[in-house]
Amino acid sequence: MSGWVVTRSTRASRAAMVIGLFAMVVLAAAPWWAGRADLRLMGEIYLYLSLACLWNLMAGYAGLVSVGQQAYVGFGGYMLFALTVFGGFHPVTAIVLGGVLAALVSVPVAALIFRLRGAYFAIGTWVIAEVFRLSFAQIQALGGGSGSSLPVAIVKEIGAKKAAREAMSYWLALGAALIVMLSVYLFLRSRRGLALTAIRDSETAAAGLGIDIWRTKLEVYVVASAFTAVIGGLIFLQKLRISPDAAFSVNDWTAFVIFIVVIGGIGTLEGPIIGTLLFFALREVLADFGTIYLMVLGVVAIVVMLKAPRGVWGLIRDRYDLEFFPLSYRVRNKD
């Protein structure tokens, strides 16, 4: 008996950590070695990666399949504009405050839409996103239906020069992605994460073990929504312009994110990373084709869902027994 040990980390996960840390240093230095367009693209990649991680936490772990997270992307974006223009806050403070406000808003929202089960929950979240979009379109001070731009004076608070501003918004995106991934990882490794995994595998059994399912799901919904709003703030800090249709776009902030997670591998931490890289690679190749690109994405997502429901990462993991983020326990013989 004593020859057996239970571990979480593996050689692959330790190697991944070292490589990951090295990659972080290289990426953090990007403003010194990357061109302006590349920097922008990378910033966008980090923000999509964050949205994908958060959606994956909800759909892949908590069983909360939402097609309405654009509600919080847009909310975060609008809070950035409202709090800087009318509240006089620094943009970064405004973005963080936007996250806090989103958490507060998400509690009553959850109380309503958690009454809907399964797929109806999904459409319910979409209704909420539409309510947000139509409501913000009514606020004339924020530009109403046509939207508004971030005033130059506020943009300058991020950095006086254009290069400094771009570097700053790049670091903010990178930092946000790191925080999101680390938080999701630590959350899943914690006692609550274990409860979540139990719910994912069987709600009935989890309830039998004394897990408060409603509460656990609520926590995930609130945390994911708050983070999504922060990412939304960062997205519109990059864009510097907001309108209801752009802020609450179901295609941009939900369809793409779902495709990323499904293709990469839902219910894993590695999946969204692989999915994001594939998504942007595909986009760079097919960008000139516009609508064709979206059709291809849709077809790929359907084929993956039918043929390999655990995505690209699922295939790799089954083949090589790899895990870069050590979440599962392994029993190993010491000798």
Place this chain on the structure above:
Amino acid sequence: MIEWTGAIVQGILLGGLYALFAAGLSLIFGVMRLVNIAHGDLIILAAYMGLTTTVLLDVHPFLALLIVVPVMAGLGYVLQRGILNRTLGDDILPPLLVTFGLSVIIQNVLLETYTADPRKLAGGAIETASVDLGGITLGVLPLLTFGIAVAVIAVLQFIFYRTSLGRGFRAVSDNQDIAQLMGLNKAHVFGVAMALALAVVAIAGILLGMRTSFDPAIGGGRLIFGFEAVIIGGLGNLWGTLVGGVILGVAQTIGAKIDPGFQILAGHIAFLIVLAIRPNGLFPRVEH
């Protein structure tokens, strides 16, 4: 006062259209517990099919139904047996994500084929014809739409409870495995259910196209209206769905009367209020 009565009556008639959006959704969910995210895009697809038929054959949209309804029904059967049947199971994720993918594909195929310009079906004289009912003027087309909605729901209700096909629907709905043991081919039954649902979608699409202009992007909104009508009326109750559609329609026309920008929002708010007070809808089906 007469203005408000007018708005309410218009809302009731609009509700007929929403009930048509909802009926297919409700039928599919009732038979196979499938929620089709592409439902709204299929309505718009039917409208465009109607457009092509009317332009190519130079016929009235109502005559186009003779082509669009069977084509959509056939498409439904093939879609169900070819793709959707493989997604059904305990996990809700595959059907949701596959129909979501379908929705994006349909939207972009329509965008590629017909461009983003708003289009409309030319209904001719019926579009502007109206009848005067004691001070309230009602359009013939909205009246006809409502009548068709009532007829469609009556037919669906008849099929569901009075025919052997409906018995098959109810059997697989209650227990798929036992229905299979009793000699039903559930894959086929699901295919027929989807065919029937898309036949209703075809009718809804043509009526929508005659009433307002449409473009490839508006499918999501129609799905939401249908869904709201289903939830307001109560899951599994087709007549309830009609009432749900009417409540939604009335909320929207009253909202529009207060402020034109408030129309759609008022409908959503009515839905959320019902969800808060009666989470199972106003007329949930009683389990016998």
